[in-house]
Amino acid sequence: MSTNIMPGASTPVPTLDVLVRQRRFPENTGLRFLGTGVSLFPEGAFRAETVRIVEGCVCLYQPLADGRRQILDVLGPGRLMGPVLADLGRCDVMTLTRTCLKAIDPAREALCITEALQQSLRRSQAHALLLGRKTVTERIATALLDLAWQFSHGSPVRGGVTFSLYLTRADLADWLGLTLATVSRCLSALKRHGLIAYDHPKVVTILNREALEALALGAPAPADGGVPT
Amino acid sequence: MSTNIMPGASTPVPTLDVLVRQRRFPENTGLRFLGTGVSLFPEGAFRAETVRIVEGCVCLYQPLADGRRQILDVLGPGRLMGPVLADLGRCDVMTLTRTCLKAIDPAREALCITEALQQSLRRSQAHALLLGRKTVTERIATALLDLAWQFSHGSPVRGGVTFSLYLTRADLADWLGLTLATVSRCLSALKRHGLIAYDHPKVVTILNREALEALALGAPAPADGGVPT
DNA sequence: CGCATTTTTGATTCTTATCAAGACGAGTGG
DNA sequence: CCACTCGTCTTGATAAGAATCAAAAATGCG
Numbered sequence: 001m002s003t004n005i006m007p008g009a010s011t012p013v014p015t016l017d018v019l020v021r022q023r024r025f026p027e028n029t030g031l032r033f034l035g036t037g038v039s040l041f042p043e044g045a046f047r048a049e050t051v052r053i054v055e056g057c058v059c060l061y062q063p064l065a066d067g068r069r070q071i072l073d074v075l076g077p078g079r080l081m082g083p084v085l086a087d088l089g090r091c092d093v094m095t096l097t098r099t100c101l102k103a104i105d106p107a108r109e110a111l112c113i114t115e116a117l118q119q120s121l122r123r124s125q126a127h128a129l130l131l132g133r134k135t136v137t138e139r140i141a142t143a144l145l146d147l148a149w150q151f152s153h154g155s156p157v158r159g160g161v162t163f164s165l166y167l168t169r170a171d172l173a174d175w176l177g178l179t180l181a182t183v184s185r186c187l188s189a190l191k192r193h194g195l196i197a198y199d200h201p202k203v204v205t206i207l208n209r210e211a212l213e214a215l216a217l218g219a220p221a222p223a224d225g226g227v228p229t
Numbered sequence: 230m231s232t233n234i235m236p237g238a239s240t241p242v243p244t245l246d247v248l249v250r251q252r253r254f255p256e257n258t259g260l261r262f263l264g265t266g267v268s269l270f271p272e273g274a275f276r277a278e279t280v281r282i283v284e285g286c287v288c289l290y291q292p293l294a295d296g297r298r299q300i301l302d303v304l305g306p307g308r309l310m311g312p313v314l315a316d317l318g319r320c321d322v323m324t325l326t327r328t329c330l331k332a333i334d335p336a337r338e339a340l341c342i343t344e345a346l347q348q349s350l351r352r353s354q355a356h357a358l359l360l361g362r363k364t365v366t367e368r369i370a371t372a373l374l375d376l377a378w379q380f381s382h383g384s385p386v387r388g389g390v391t392f393s394l395y396l397t398r399a400d401l402a403d404w405l406g407l408t409l410a411t412v413s414r415c416l417s418a419l420k421r422h423g424l425i426a427y428d429h430p431k432v433v434t435i436l437n438r439e440a441l442e443a444l445a446l447g448a449p450a451p452a453d454g455g456v457p458t
Numbered sequence: 459c460g461c462a463t464t465t466t467t468g469a470t471t472c473t474t475a476t477c478a479a480g481a482c483g484a485g486t487g488g
Numbered sequence: 489c490c491a492c493t494c495g496t497c498t499t500g501a502t503a504a505g506a507a508t509c510a511a512a513a514a515t516g517c518g
Contacts, residue, residue, distance in 0.1 A: 062358050066447055070358040087351055117346050122316055124353035129291050129299040131360035132406030136506075169465065177361030179507055184466055201465060201515085218295055365474075398497065408475055413498055429483090430497060 032101045040081065040093040040101070050082025050106050050113065056099025057151065057166040061174065062091045071175035073123055074167065076150035080104070080116035096166035131177045134218075139176040140186045141215035144196065148206050160197075162205040169201070193222050261330045269310065269322035269330070279311025279335050279342065285328025286380065286395040290403065291320045300404035302352055303396065305379035309333070309345035325395035360406045363447075368405040369415045370444035373425065377435050389426075391434040398430070422451050 031054065034040070040058060041047045053075055060081065061071040072091065075081060081093055084106075106113060130139050152163040167175065172183045190196045195212055197205045206212060215221060260283065263269070269287060270276045282304055289310065290300040301320065304310060310322055313335075335342060359368050381392040396404065401412045419425045424441055426434045435441060444450060 062354070064358070064362060064447055068362045068447075070361040072354045072357055084347060085350070086354065091354070114343065114346075117343075117350060118313060121314070121346060121350045121353060124350060124357060125291070125301050125315065125320070128301055128353060128357050128360055129293070131357055132299040132403075133293060133297045168463095174361075180465085181467085181508080182506060185506095188466070218293055218297075397495095409497085410476080410499085411474060414474095417498070 030102050032103070034095045034099045034101065036095055036097050038095045038099075040095065041088055047088050048083060049103050050080060050084065050109075051101040051103050053077055053079050053081070054100040054102050057096045058093055058099055059096055059167070059171065059175070060086050060091055060093050069174050070177070071171060073120065073127070074147065074150070074175060079119075080113060082106070082113070084113055085116060085120050096171065097164075135221065136178060136182055136186050137189075137215055137221040138218060139178065140172075140183065140190065141195075141212045143172065143176055144190075144204065144206065145209075145212055145216055148204075160205050160207055161209070162203065165202045165204050259331050261332070263324045263328045263330065265324055265326050267324045267328075269324065270317055276317050277312060278332050279309060279313065279338075280330040280332050282306055282308050282310070283329040283331050286325045287322055287328055288325055288396070288400065288404070289315050289320055289322050298403050299406070300400060302349065302356070303376065303379070303404060306382070308348075309342060311335070311342070313342055314345060314349050325400065326393075364450065365407060365411055365415050366418075366444055366450040367447060368407065369401075369412065369419065370424075370441045372401065372405055373419075373433065373435065374438070374441055374445055377433075389434050389436055390438070391432065394431045394433050 032051075034056075040051065041049070055077055058075050058081065059071050060073045060075065061069050063069040072086070074096075086093070104112070130142055134142065147165065147167075148161050148163050151166070152161045169183045169187075170180045172178075173180045176183070187196070187198075190212075191198060195206075195208045195215075197207055261280075263285075269280065270278070284306055287304050287310065288300045289302045289304065290298050292298040301315070303325075315322070333341070359371055363371065376394065376396075377390050377392050380395070381390045398412045398416075399409045401407075402409045405412070416425070416427075419441075420427060424435075424437045424444075426436055
């Protein structure tokens with residue numbers, strides 16, 4: 001237990017990660033296991049496949065010719081990805097941690113796919129609002145709440161939801177239309193004000209959900225000079 | 230013809246506008262006619278309806294509590310709008326010009342709706358890339374090409390596609406994540422460099438499509454000091 | 459224990475927002 | 489037909505916010 005990847009977290013999240021690592025799943029269930037930083041649909045292969053994320057985290061992103069990229073969505077367990085859910089000709093999908101997938105039958109699960117399509121559209125439209133009109137603080141607050149909701153599997157303990165942040169600061173920047181430095185500064189500020197906590201940069205605890213939600217919706221951000229601490 | 234809304238345009242675009250104004254359509258075709266600046270789904274009514282835009286232009290937008298708003302999409306003839314295509318609880322749809330709609334039967338046109346859903350998702354994701362990572366010039370160039378494609382009904386005459394810009398500068402700003410002033414400045418710059426032309430601010434001609442496409446994809450914008458003129 | 463990657467933080471620059479004034483165009487009524 | 493008004497557009501001056509550049513601290517890995 002002391003070798004867990006999350007030393008600072010008081011709640012040892014019971015993920016399937018260990019199982020995935022040890023390949024303890026039977027081989028005939030259609031599951032696929034991927035490491036970190038791996039393309040889901042490598043080099044034209046699997047491009048026609050639709051998969052369900054069983055465990056882990058992936059991001060859908062679109063690169064621009066000169067190196068810029070925009071992460072369009074971050075997907076956790078239960079979400080679907082496939083040619084219908086994104087333009088895989090222009091986009092790519094990458095794991096952000098060890099991830100377990102299961103291919104699904106589009107014909108048999110047509111309804112699920114349509115629902116996923118609607119969910120993706122809603123999320124994309126909400127994200128457009130974020131990218132076009134929200135301030136740095138609003139973006140970070142929105143993102144933290146979204147990730148907490150998707151990745152704090154287990155009980156939403158009141159007073160402190162802890163989750164594993166699979167994205168690097170650079171990933172967050174590419175998702176939220178910011179830069180690495182700005183993301184880091186904003187997270188530091190939220191931590192300084194006591195809205196969130198983290199010792200390890202990848203394990204975040206939400207301390208004041210209400211305040212974060214208010215920020216995400218556009219409440220004035222706390223001025224930095226106000227609270228000394 | 231002299232009372233046409235586009236005095237400066239040399240090509241009198243043969244729209245259905247006049248027909249719409251004069252209500253010359255039969256009343257039993259299920260068509261609805263709306264003026265400018267009208268909500269498609271007013272006050273909870275029609276919210277369950279799905280419509281096809283026959284003629285005109287509408288925008289889907291999401292307002293924020295403090296007055297900010299993000300236009301999520303601009304839709305022209307042929308496109309669909311309805312509860313499946315947007316979260317109408319949080320969003321609103323408004324006409325940007327005289328518009329003619331036709332309600333459709335979701336059950337009978339399920340396939341069309343699914344296609345529209347996919348198209349909307351693609352557009353929303355492309356827009357997220359624009360909002361998150363594109364420069365001002367890239368955004369404007371992308372928007373002009375998109376609008377030209379959607380609204381230059383008739384022949385894509387080479388050397389100069391003219392289209393009616395139904396959006397105001399403020400609308401463009403709310404669509405592209407900018408401000409009115411920045412949009413106006415950028416359009417002026419593109420005009421000054423000869424990529425586009427307009428006498429009336431609402432009737433734009435694309436003079437150099439290739440250059441605009443290059444800009445939209447991220448080519449370096451022409452420095453303002455270079456060409457005197 | 460050292461090396462590579464990531465994160466934090468500071469100093470500076472640059473882009474774009476903000477503020478503001480004037481020009482233009484459309485619609486109204488005399 | 490013309491003055492009047494309102495809304496939109498253009499353009500300039502200034503300021504704020506975030507990017508960029510850069511260096512040091514922390515973390516992970518072999």
